[in-house]
Amino acid sequence: MVSFAVSCTKNTKTDITNSQENATTTTVTPIITPIVTPTVAPSVQEDGRDMPDWASSTVIYEVNVRQYTKEGTFKAFSEHLERLKNMGVTTLWFMPIYPISELNRSGTLGSYYSIKDYTSVNPEFGDLQDFKDFVSKAHDMGFTVILDWVANHTGWDNTWIAEHPDRYTQDEEGNIISPLGMGWPDVADLNYDNQDMRAAMIDAMSFWVNETDIDGFRCDYAGGVPQDFWEDARAELSIEKQLYMLAEDNSNKDLLKTAFDSNYNWTMYDRLVAVARGNKNAASIRTMITLTTNLPEGAFPLNFLDNHDKNSWEGTIIDTFGADALPSLTTLIFTMPGAPLIYSGQEAGLDKQLEFFEKDEISWDSLPYEKLITSLCSIRKNNPALYSGLAGAEIEYIDTQLNILAFERTKDNKKITVIMNLTKNDQSDMVDYQIGKNATVLLHGVGKDQPTTESYSLTQDEQSGLSELQPWEYYVISSDVE
Numbered sequence: 514m515v516s517f518a519v520s521c522t523k524n525t526k527t528d529i530t531n532s533q534e535n536a537t538t539t540t541v542t543p544i545i546t547p548i549v550t551p552t553v554a555p556s557v558q559e560d561g562r563d564m565p566d567w568a569s570s571t572v573i574y575e576v577n578v579r580q581y582t583k584e585g586t587f588k589a590f591s592e593h594l595e596r597l598k599n600m601g602v603t604t605l606w607f608m609p610i611y612p613i614s615e616l617n618r619s620g621t622l623g624s625y626y627s628i629k630d631y632t633s634v635n636p637e638f639g640d641l642q643d644f645k646d647f648v649s650k651a652h653d654m655g656f657t658v659i660l661d662w663v664a665n666h667t668g669w670d671n672t673w674i675a676e677h678p679d680r681y682t683q684d685e686e687g688n689i690i691s692p693l694g695m696g697w698p699d700v701a702d703l704n705y706d707n708q709d710m711r712a713a714m715i716d717a718m719s720f721w722v723n724e725t726d727i728d729g730f731r732c733d734y735a736g737g738v739p740q741d742f743w744e745d746a747r748a749e750l751s752i753e754k755q756l757y758m759l760a761e762d763n764s765n766k767d768l769l770k771t772a773f774d775s776n777y778n779w780t781m782y783d784r785l786v787a788v789a790r791g792n793k794n795a796a797s798i799r800t801m802i803t804l805t806t807n808l809p810e811g812a813f814p815l816n817f818l819d820n821h822d823k824n825s826w827e828g829t830i831i832d833t834f835g836a837d838a839l840p841s842l843t844t845l846i847f848t849m850p851g852a853p854l855i856y857s858g859q860e861a862g863l864d865k866q867l868e869f870f871e872k873d874e875i876s877w878d879s880l881p882y883e884k885l886i887t888s889l890c891s892i893r894k895n896n897p898a899l900y901s902g903l904a905g906a907e908i909e910y911i912d913t914q915l916n917i918l919a920f921e922r923t924k925d926n927k928k929i930t931v932i933m934n935l936t937k938n939d940q941s942d943m944v945d946y947q948i949g950k951n952a953t954v955l956l957h958g959v960g961k962d963q964p965t966t967e968s969y970s971l972t973q974d975e976q977s978g979l980s981e982l983q984p985w986e987y988y989v990i991s992s993d994v995e
Contacts, residue, residue, distance in 0.1 A: 562771060562774065562809075562810075562811045562812075563747075563751045563755055563756075564755070564757060564758075564774045564811065564902070565657075565728070565729075565755040565756070565757055566904075567603070567604075567657055567728075567757075568729075568757040568774060568775075568852075568901070568902075569900045569901050569902050569903075569904035569905065570603070570893065570894060570897075570900050570901070570904070571603045571604045571657070571757070571852055571901075572601055572602050572603050572604065572847075572852070572853055572855065572890050572893060572894075573602075573603075573604045573605075573606050573659075573759075573815070573852060573853070573854045573855070574597060574602040574604065574605055574606065574854075574855045574856075574857075575606045575608065575820055575821065575854060575855070575856045575857060576590065576605050576606060576607045576608065576857055577608055577821060577856075577857040577858075577867065577875075578590055578607065578608065578610065578637075578638050579622070579625075579637060579638075579872065580857065580858075580867050580868075580872070580873050580874055580875050581593070581857055581874075581875055582874065583874055585637055585638065585872065585874075586637070586638050586639050586643070587638050587639045587643045587644055587646075587647040588639060588643060588647075590647075591647055591650060591651075594650065594651065594654055594656070595654075597656075598654055598655065598656070599887070600860065600883060600886055600887045600890060601886070601887055601889075601890020601891055601893075601894060602656070602855065602890065603655070603656060603657065603890075603894075604656065604657045604658070604659060604728070604757075605651060605656055605657070605658050605659070606659045606660075606661065606731050606759075606854075607658065607659070607660055607661060608625045608661050608821060609625040609626055609628060609635075609660075609661045609662075609663055609733075610625075610634055610635055610638055610644065610660065610661075611628045611629065611630060611631060611632075611633060611634065611635060612628070612629040612630045612633050612634070612635050612636070613625065613627055613628070613629060613635060613668065614627045614628065614629040614667070614668020614669055614670045614671060614699065614700075615629075615668075615670055616668065616669040616670040617668075617669045617698060617699045618668075618699060618870075619698075619699045619869075619870045620868075620869070620870020620871055621870060621871050621872075622637070622870055622871055622872065623668075623699065623870060624699055624700075624869065624870060625661070626661075626663050626666075626700065626733060627667075627668035627669075627699045627700050628663055628667050628668050628671060629667075629668045629670055629671050629672075630671065630672065631667075631671075631714075631717035631720075632717055632720045632721075641724070641725075644725055645724070645725050645726075648725050648726055648727060649726075652726070657728040657729070657757070658727050658728055659727060659728055659729040659730055659731055659757060659759070660721055660727050660729075660730055660731070661730070661731050661732075661733060662718060662730040662731070662732045662733065663733045663734075664703070664714055664732060664733070664735075664738045664742070665692060665702070665703060665733065665734045665737040665738050666691070666692055666697065666700035666701055666702050666703055667700065667701055667703065668699065668700060668701070669699070669700070669701055671701070673710075673713075674689065674701060677709070677710070677713075679704070679707055679709075679710075680703060680704055680707050680709065680710035680713070681701050681702060681703055681704050682701075682702040682703065682704045683704075689701050689702070690702055692737065705738060705739050705742055711742055711745070714742075714746070715745065715746045715749050715750070718730065718746060718750060719749070719750060719753060722750060722753050722754055722756070723753060726754075728754075728756060728757060729756040729757035729758055729759070730756065730758055730759070731759040731761065732758065732759065732760055732761060732773070733761050734761055734762075735760035735761050735762040735768060735773065735776075736760075736761075736762035736764050736765055736768070740765065740767060740768055740772065743758075743760075743768060743772035743773065744770075744771050744772045746772070747771060747772045747773075748771075757774055757775075758772065758773040758774050758775075759773065759774065759775045759776075759815060760772070760773040760775065760776045760777070761776075761777050762776050762777060763776045763777050763778065763779050763780060763805070763814070766807075766808055766809060767809075769808050769809045769812035770809045773812070774811070774812055774813070774902075775812065775813055775814060775815050775851075775852060775901075776808070776812070776814055776815065777814070777815055777817075778805050778814035778815055778816050778817070778851060780801060780804065780805055781798075781801050781802070781805050781814065781816060782816075782817060782818070782823075784797060784798060784801045785798070785818065785834070785842050785845070785846075786833055786834065788838075788842075788935050789833070789834040789835055789838040789842065790835075791936070791937070794915040794916045794935070794936075795913075795914075795915060795916050795917055795918035795933075795935045796915040796916075798845075798918055798935075799910055799918075802849055802850065802908060805851075806850045806851070810903070811902045811903050812902065813850060813851050813852060813901040813902045814850070814851040814852075815851060815852050815854050816845075816846035816849065816851040816852065816853055816854065817846065817853070817854035817856070818830055818833075818834060818839070818842060818843060818846060818859075819833075819854075819855075819856040819859050819863070820854065820856050821856065821867075821869075823856075824856060824863065824866055824867055825866055825867055825868070825869040826866075826869075828866065829863060829864055829865060829866060830856075830859060830862075830863065831862065831864060836960075836961040837937065837960040837961050837984065837985045838935075838985050839882075839961065840882075840885055840958050840960070840961065840964060840985070840987065841933045841934075841935065841958070841985045841986070841987040842935075843882070843885060843886070843889065844885075844889060844931070844933065844956065844958075844987050844989060845918070845931070845933065847889040847890075847892070847893055847899070848889075848892075848893075848899055848922070848929065848931045848989060849908065849920075849931075850901070850905065850907075850908055851901055852901045853889070853893070855886060857875060858875040859882060859886070860880050860882045860883040860886050861875065861876065861877055861878075861879065861880050861881070861882070861883075862879070862880075862881045862882055863875060881963075884963060884964065884966060885956075885958070885963075885964050885966075887966075888955070888956050888964065888966040889956070892929075892955050892956060892989060896924075896927065896929050896991065897924050897925060897927075898922040898923055898924035898925075898927060898928070898929050899922060899929060900924075905922070905924070906922040906923050906924040907922070908920050908921075908922055909921050909922070909923075911930075911932070911946045912946070914940060916934070916935055916936045916938075916940065917932070917933070917934055917935070917940055917982065918931070918932070918933050918935055919931065919932040919933075919946070923994055926993060926994045927991060927992075927993065927994065928949055928991070928992050928993070928994055929955075929989065929990070929991055930948055930949070930952075930988070930989075930990040930991075930992065931987070931988070931989055931990075932979055932982070932987070932988045932990070933982075933985075933986065933987035933988070934982035934983065934984060934985060934986045934987070935985070936984060936985070937984045937985065938984055939981070939982070939983055939984065940981070940982045941980060941981050941982075948971065948990055948992055949990075949992030949993060949994070949995060950992060950993050950995055951970070951992055951993045952970065952971040952990055952991070952992040953968050953969065953970050953971070953990065953991045953992070954968060954969050954970075954971065954988060954989070954990050955968050955989045955990065955991050956987070956988070956989040957986075957987070957988050957989075958986070958987055959983045959984070959985065959986045959987075960983070960984055960985045960986070961985075968991075971990070
């Protein structure tokens with residue numbers, strides 16, 4: 514059981530040493546050196562960002578159409594829209610929906626990312642009209658839709674290969690080659706020195722905006738394509754519609770100046786894996802938040818615990834994080850700065866690695882994480898402090914032990930406080946902090962047990978701070994600013 518203790522200290526700067534970050538001790542003695550909000554170097558100034566308003570509060574859901582249903586079609590997937598809307602999902606990101614090349618194909622069905630034609634639909638999923646109808650229905654239900662775009666390479670029987678071989682990278686003998694060092698034999702590398710190819714690529718992206726009214730793009734291997742191309746593409750596409758642009762990259766922050774609004778938070782993912790396995794402590798997460806949110810003004814990271822790459826090639830979300838740690842870490846990606854991502858089947862506790870080149874249907878027999886995700890979506894939607902980019906609030910940390918993460922985000926006289934034990938051990942005397950008046954617990958859970966999602970008020974004494982937490986116990990608390 515949790516008990517509460519009276520105390521009220523908070524700091525606004527941080528000083529986390531390397532030894533603190535790497536420590537994994539579970540001692541219950543509070544640290545003496547203050548740990549506070551990090552001092553962040555000035556971010557790169559925004560220069561012409563044209564991001565739609567909806568992006569700041571979005572919850573993104575990655576759609577793996579092939580594996581989602583027995584039929585593997587847009588129409589079959591649309592039967593899940595009401596459930597996803599009720600869960601609180603707002604943006605649907607479709608993995609590539611284009612025809613897959615047959616030449617040099619990997620496996621039976623091939624990779625989504627080996628594209629035969631940029632302006633057609635994979636017949637496995639339906640046809641262009643089916644997709645148009647789907648987008649229209651999704652928009653009517655309040656969703657936004659973004660498409661996966663693969664600009665670095667095409668499949669080997671893409672029409673460009675025969676008609677425009679100069680659009681591809683070639684060796685000294687004039688042979689078109691695969692991307693060097695990537696281990697992708699089923700695709701051919703595009704040549705971005707070719708201006709005709711660049712123009713054709715932007716025209717293909719414009720096709721989907723104009724013909725199907727999509728709301729943005731998730732751009733595969735964005736760092737493999739020249740930055741100036743993405744900037745030109747964003748500028749031209751923005752003439753047609755305000756779009757949300759997500760880069761699968763976290764190495765080049767300059768991509769976020771004008772071309773993209775978000776990047777992948779891979780480094781945070783790796784840190785959360787280390788914390789789940791007891792190799793890093795909660796203090797190290799503070800360091801990582803500082804590093805991964807120091808972005809051009811208005812830009813923000815995409816936070817995730819799973820996606821198609823992680824699941825298919827590295828292991829299931831349960832294997833990676835463990836069932837006990839998963840609920841608290843899911844809560845974290847919804848409440849720390851950035852936008853949260855949910856992968857197909859995550860709400861069902863996807864317990865297998867989905868085949869990437871074959872049919873491998875997701876089972877929807879049970880939805881053990883739907884309640885948690887639904888509550889987190891609602892908390893994010895109803896508390897602007899948790900929004901992304903300039904619309905949200907900065908993070909302030911609460912003094913605590915190295916293995917407890919406690920922070921608050923405040924906006925419009927409302928404060929969200931998040932407190933979690935990120936270890937497999939009980940913790941005591943770790944939070945010295947006045948939570949606030951009119952405090953209401955919005956979410957509370959312990960380990961893998963189903964969380965308490967019905968809100969309840971704290972008494973005056975309880976508002977004075979937590980003194981005990983069970984393994985992987987977590988709280989999300991709302992209160993008024995005094």
